[in-house]
Amino acid sequence: MSKLRQVFNRGLLLIASTLFSLPAFAVREYNLPEPASTITREIYDLHMLTAWVATAIMIIVTGIILYALINFRKSKGYQPDMEFNHTWFGRWSWALVPAIVLGIDFSIAGSATETLGNIESHDPADxxxxxxxxxxxxxxxxxxxxxxxxxxxxxxxxxxxxxxxxxxxxxxxxxxxxxxxxxxxxxxxxxxxxxxxxxxxxxxxxxxxxxxxxxxxxxxxxxxxxxxxxxxxxxxxxxxxxxxxxxxxxxxxxxxxxxxxxxxAEASSDKIWDQAELMERGEKLYNTSCAACHMPTGAGIPGVFPALKGSPVALGDMSKHIDIILKGVAGTAMASWANQLNDLELAAIITYERNAWGNNTGDSTQPADIKAAR
Ligand code: HEC
Ligand SMILES: [Cu+2]
Missing domain, CATH: 2.60.40.420 (Cupredoxins -  blue copper proteins)
Structure with a gap:
């Protein structure tokens, strides 16, 4: 067997094994997750339909190309058919083939249009x-x-x-x-x-x-x-x-x-909280709400998010500090927290900021102060 032939056979084998292992592409791990609702099931089915139509077209086209390469090759002495354009197929294929392709397109587009319509449905919800x-x-x-x-x-x-x-x-x-x-x-x-x-x-x-x-x-x-x-x-x-x-x-x-x-009820009670209680709550809340930008260490990200450790705001005037948390800073990533956290939560976070990471103001603020500042 010639070297070329060997390479060719191996190539064929590779293509064949790829084609026969295609169902593997349907394996969950590589596919969209299993749908668990009517609308996502429709989308999933559409995706599978398209994938299978594309696969079938690929197999047919690749098959025709391989068939032509093998059977009509020059080394076999194949003589081109100079009269092809006069045959029935030669005359009509230019119209027939696009018509078939269009038919396939419509079969996909038809169900896609229906799904898109369902996606835009505004029926009353529960x-x-x-x-x-x-x-x-x-x-x-x-x-x-x-x-x-x-x-x-x-x-x-x-x-x-x-x-x-x-x-x-x-x-x-x-x-x-x-x-x-x-x-x-x-x-x-x-x-x-x-x-x-x-x-x-x-x-x-x-x-x-x-x-x-x-x-x-x-x-x-x-x-x-x-x-x-x-x-x-x-x-x-x-x-x-x-x-x-x-x-x-x-x-x-x-x-x-x-x-x-x-x-x-807890947030709006008149209870005066002591600093240790506020610090404990404040640390947790700070880590979920603020640490993404200002970092758990309070060091911020230089040039992007300011440090709260040693910050003139966190160490300075209490009312200014409360104000910046309630209102945020317009035009920056510092959002207003007034509607996101209640008075107790805000008092806890602010107290934490003022006494964590070496910020030793020693002072604390109460839910009532936040309420008054809103
Ligand atoms: C999405 C990112 C982000 C989050 C989350 C965030 N901040 Fe900020 N914060 C900023 C940015 C940016 C600034 C700087 C605004 C400016 O340019 O003045 C800032 C400024 C501040 C300042 C003023 C600091 C100074 O020295 O000027 C304080 C105090 C502060 N933030 C506290 C908080 C607290 C408390 C929370 C959580 C409740 C929080 N931030 C959540 C981005 C964030
Ligand atoms: Cu996002």
């Missing part, structure tokens, strides 16, 4: 959740229940764990078999809330509301990520949705309301 993206966390507001959940990256997952950068402190809990409407917006830059198994993706844009919907049909935990490059912390805003039965959902909602009422 549960409406406003999803707000911020650098770098998600805020979920249950519009019918007056409940707000802030969801931050779970920083306790080590890098060698599967859930590294994929877990959060507070999950978005949703009922199965209910129509859920998501209202998407953002407070600072573009973000995109995307959980491929249960929801499709639309951008979260400051000042605009985008709408998506889903009906989750399987209980479970579904994970996603911010899908719009939103700055240095883009990788640190994962999404975790927990879908539970409607009965469990109602129970969970009741529990949340009780806990929220208790937290509100």
């Amino acid at each position: 549960v409406t959740v406003k999803v707000t993206g911020s650098q770098w966390k998600w805020t979920y507001e249950y519009m019918d229940d007056d409940l707000k959940i802030v969801s931050n990256l779970n920083k306790d997952i080590p890098a060698d764990n599967d859930l590294y950068l994929r877990d959060v402190d507070n999950r978005l809990v949703l009922p199965t078999n209910k129509r859920v409407r998501f209202l998407h917006t953002a407070t600072d830059v573009l973000h995109a809330w995307w959980v491929p198994a249960i929801a499709y993706k639309k951008d979260s844009i400051p000042g605009y509301i985008n709408e998506t919907w889903t009906v989750i049909d399987k209980e479970g935990v579904y994970r996603g990520q911010c899908a719009e490059n939103c700055g240095t912390g883009h990788a640190f805003m994962p999404i975790v949705v927990e879908a539970v039965s409607p009965a469990k959902y109602d129970e969970w909602m009741k529990g949340q309301k009780v806990a929220m009422a208790a937290a509100m």
Whole structure:
């Protein structure tokens, strides 16, 4: 066997084995996650249809090319057919082939149009959740229940764990078999809330509301990520949705309301908190809300986020310090925290800033001071 022949045979073998192992591409690991809602199942089916049509076309075209290469090669002395254009096929193939291609295109476009129509459906929903993206966390507001959940990256997952950068402190809990409407917006830059198994993706844009919907049909935990490059912390805003039965959902909602009422009562009570208590709460809150930019050490990132350790604001006049946290600094990444944290939480964080990392002002502030400054 000639050397060329050997190479050729090996090539054929490689192509054949690739083609026959194609079903491997359908293996979960390499594919979209298994859909768990009607709308994502439609999208998934569309994706599979397109992939299989493309695969079939590839096999047919590659087959014809290989057949022509082998059978009509010059070394075999093949004489080109100079009369091809006079045959029936020669006359009509220029119209026939595009017609076939168009037919295939329409078979895909037809179902795609239907799915796109369903995506844009605005039917009434059972549960409406406003999803707000911020650098770098998600805020979920249950519009019918007056409940707000802030969801931050779970920083306790080590890098060698599967859930590294994929877990959060507070999950978005949703009922199965209910129509859920998501209202998407953002407070600072573009973000995109995307959980491929249960929801499709639309951008979260400051000042605009985008709408998506889903009906989750399987209980479970579904994970996603911010899908719009939103700055240095883009990788640190994962999404975790927990879908539970409607009965469990109602129970969970009741529990949340009780806990929220208790937290509100605690925050607005006239209790005078001592510094140690505030420091303890403040450290936790600082690490979830502020450390992404100002760093857990308070050192900030020089040139980007100012250090709070030794900061003239954190060491200076209390009312100015409170003011900057409540109002933020317009035009910078320093957001207003007035609507994000309650009086007690703000008093705790501010007290912590003023007494951590060697900032030894020794003073503290009370929820009542924050309330007065609002
Ligand atoms: C998304 C990033 C980001 C987050 C999160 C953030 N900050 Fe800031 N912060 C900034 C930036 C940027 C500035 C500088 C603003 C300016 O240019 O004046 C700043 C300024 C400050 C200052 C003034 C410091 C100085 O010396 O001028 C304080 C105090 C402060 N932040 C406290 C907080 C607290 C408390 C939190 C959490 C509740 C927080 N920040 C969360 C970005 C952030
Ligand atoms: Cu984002």
